[in-house]
Amino acid sequence: MTKMSTTIAGVHFKNPIVMASGTFGFGREYGKLYDMSMLGGISGKGLTLHPKAGNPGTRVYETASGMLNSVGLENPGVAAFLEKECPYWETLDTARLVNLGGGTLEDYVLGAEMIQRDADLRSSLGKTAVDMIELNISCPNVKEGGIAFGIKTSEARKVVQAVRRATKLPLAVKLSPGAENIVEMAQMCEEEGADAVSLINTISGMKIDVRRRSSVFNNLYAGLSGPAIKPVALRMVHQVAQNISIPVIGMGGITTATDIIEFIMAGASVIQVGTYNFMNLRAGSQLVEELGQFMVQENIQSLDEIRGII
Amino acid sequence: MGMVLSNDRLTDGVYHLKVETNSGGKMGQFYMLRAWGAYPILSRPLSIHEVNEDSVEFLYHVVGEGTEIFSRLTPGDSVELEGPFGTGFPQVEGKVSLIGGGIGIAPLYYCAKQLPGCDIFLGFSREAYRTEAFRPLAAELTVDVGGFILDRVDFSQYDHVFVCGPHPMLKAAQLKGIAAEEAGSKTKVYLSLENRMACGIGACLVCSVSCRDGQRKACADGPVFLSEEVIFHD
Numbered sequence: 093m094t095k096m097s098t099t100i101a102g103v104h105f106k107n108p109i110v111m112a113s114g115t116f117g118f119g120r121e122y123g124k125l126y127d128m129s130m131l132g133g134i135s136g137k138g139l140t141l142h143p144k145a146g147n148p149g150t151r152v153y154e155t156a157s158g159m160l161n162s163v164g165l166e167n168p169g170v171a172a173f174l175e176k177e178c179p180y181w182e183t184l185d186t187a188r189l190v191n192l193g194g195g196t197l198e199d200y201v202l203g204a205e206m207i208q209r210d211a212d213l214r215s216s217l218g219k220t221a222v223d224m225i226e227l228n229i230s231c232p233n234v235k236e237g238g239i240a241f242g243i244k245t246s247e248a249r250k251v252v253q254a255v256r257r258a259t260k261l262p263l264a265v266k267l268s269p270g271a272e273n274i275v276e277m278a279q280m281c282e283e284e285g286a287d288a289v290s291l292i293n294t295i296s297g298m299k300i301d302v303r304r305r306s307s308v309f310n311n312l313y314a315g316l317s318g319p320a321i322k323p324v325a326l327r328m329v330h331q332v333a334q335n336i337s338i339p340v341i342g343m344g345g346i347t348t349a350t351d352i353i354e355f356i357m358a359g360a361s362v363i364q365v366g367t368y369n370f371m372n373l374r375a376g377s378q379l380v381e382e383l384g385q386f387m388v389q390e391n392i393q394s395l396d397e398i399r400g401i402i
Numbered sequence: 403m404g405m406v407l408s409n410d411r412l413t414d415g416v417y418h419l420k421v422e423t424n425s426g427g428k429m430g431q432f433y434m435l436r437a438w439g440a441y442p443i444l445s446r447p448l449s450i451h452e453v454n455e456d457s458v459e460f461l462y463h464v465v466g467e468g469t470e471i472f473s474r475l476t477p478g479d480s481v482e483l484e485g486p487f488g489t490g491f492p493q494v495e496g497k498v499s500l501i502g503g504g505i506g507i508a509p510l511y512y513c514a515k516q517l518p519g520c521d522i523f524l525g526f527s528r529e530a531y532r533t534e535a536f537r538p539l540a541a542e543l544t545v546d547v548g549g550f551i552l553d554r555v556d557f558s559q560y561d562h563v564f565v566c567g568p569h570p571m572l573k574a575a576q577l578k579g580i581a582a583e584e585a586g587s588k589t590k591v592y593l594s595l596e597n598r599m600a601c602g603i604g605a606c607l608v609c610s611v612s613c614r615d616g617q618r619k620a621c622a623d624g625p626v627f628l629s630e631e632v633i634f635h636d
Contacts, residue, residue: 121605137605146610152598154442157443369601369605
């Protein structure tokens with residue numbers, strides 16, 4: 093019997109396959125296609141304190157082996173999530189990560205406090221809907237003049253510190269590949285009490301419509317994901333895993349069981365699957381099966397045997 | 403997975419694809435199709451043109467890499483198809499007109515079969531196709547090439563108007579519906595929106611539509627919307 097499970101900050105992942113934020117809604121839609129309990133975990137659609145309508149204009153454009161998106165964090169806001177989605181999340185037998193974004197430090201803190209209060213209330217009733225907060229620090233910081241929290245370690249530290257104080261829930265920090273120094277950024281997260289880091293978020297990219305002589309996106313730039321970014325993601329996961337003691341949640345272009353194994357060998361504890369959910373609506377269930385088969389074929393008894401061996 | 407039964411070229415860049423499946427579907431719904439491996443990344447949403455007991459038919463226009471690959475499919479080839487998805491046109495009573503612009507005629511054929519006695523208006527920019535298939539289903543068939551098909555329809559004559567076509571046409575249909583309502587007509591206008599999609603099932607929010615009651619999803623809440631609900635930004 094192969095062992096795929098692992099535990100991060102007390103949160104049990106029955107296998108390393110977690111569905112990535114922004115590609116999986118809150119799980120309901122895919123839940124109609126296969127059993128969510130097959131999965132190691134899910135990370136919900138990125139939430140902000142208040143509802144967001146997202147970006148106008150083109151929101152997705154395909155590139156060579158990848159995809160640019162400019163959805164702009166359209167989401168119902170934290171309160172609506174807690175009210176409307178958490179009753180469903182309470183029923184799920186998988187690790188549930190709530191992805192929290194924000195425009196200002198205050199928004200992050202208020203959002204984290206609301207999630208914590210809700211968790212306390214549910215806990216008093218013997219229920220759990222959220223197992224972990226995944227803090228997304230790649231959003232524009234309006235108060236800092238548009239500099240992303242995710243680029244400068246000193247700015248990111250303020251958010252991680254403040255959110256860490258605001259919640260007792262296990263905390264993963266999702267890092268941007270645009271960080272000035274991804275290793276320093278991850279080390280800072282560890283210093284500030286984060287329980288894990290997840291990386292990488294999308295890479296800033298661009299597509300120009302040469303006939304219209306303009307970017308296809310209203311915001312000019314968009315986030316690149318998919319197989320095109322896998323080598324970059326793998327390198328960053330490896331670099332970070334070498335230099336911190338807390339677990340790494342790795343992601344970027346994973347579409348096969350061998351991709352998962354690569355990330356585990358690079359040091360990831362669990363991985364996330366994003367764009368592949370669009371290429372294959374049953375990606376989650378398929379990868380769980382493929383990973384099991386691959387481990388048997390390669391005589392891997394436990395993922396612990398190969399984690400971080402590179 | 404479905405097997406291609408036929409894939410006929412109708413005119414320049416327009417094809418009629420028939421795929422073996424018993425998944426069925428309702429008028430105005432769509433399927434997500436792909437006939438390749440990893441690239442292009444996204445599957446393509448295609449409206450249901452016709453549903454048979456053991457197959458579903460689609461009309462598509464070659465506009466990019468995905469539809470170009472579709473155009474090379476031959477009988478016996480495999481396609482991955484997921485669906486049917488979306489909320490289609492409502493089954494309505496009363497006098498109905500179906501208005502299609504270009505490849506927007508695709509979902510209207512199955513509508514015409516479900517709504518006997520409707521008037522059908524088909525507009526094309528360069529060359530007409532599939533019009534003879536529509537003819538026996540229509541109380542009256544109007545075909546226009548090179549003109550503006552909406553000009554040929556008096557919305558006030560109908561209880562329900564179903565429209566599918568390019569965005570400027572949908573916006574114009576909305577305005578025409580508003581004008582008919584202001585003139586005292588109770589015509590209900592339904593628009594089928596064809597937005598870019600990534601997942602097709604309501605998870606990614608790529609296909610969001612601005613509506614009077616907030617953001618909605620073209621794939622799951624639509625692609626058919628009551629005209630008065632939709633806010634057009636351009």
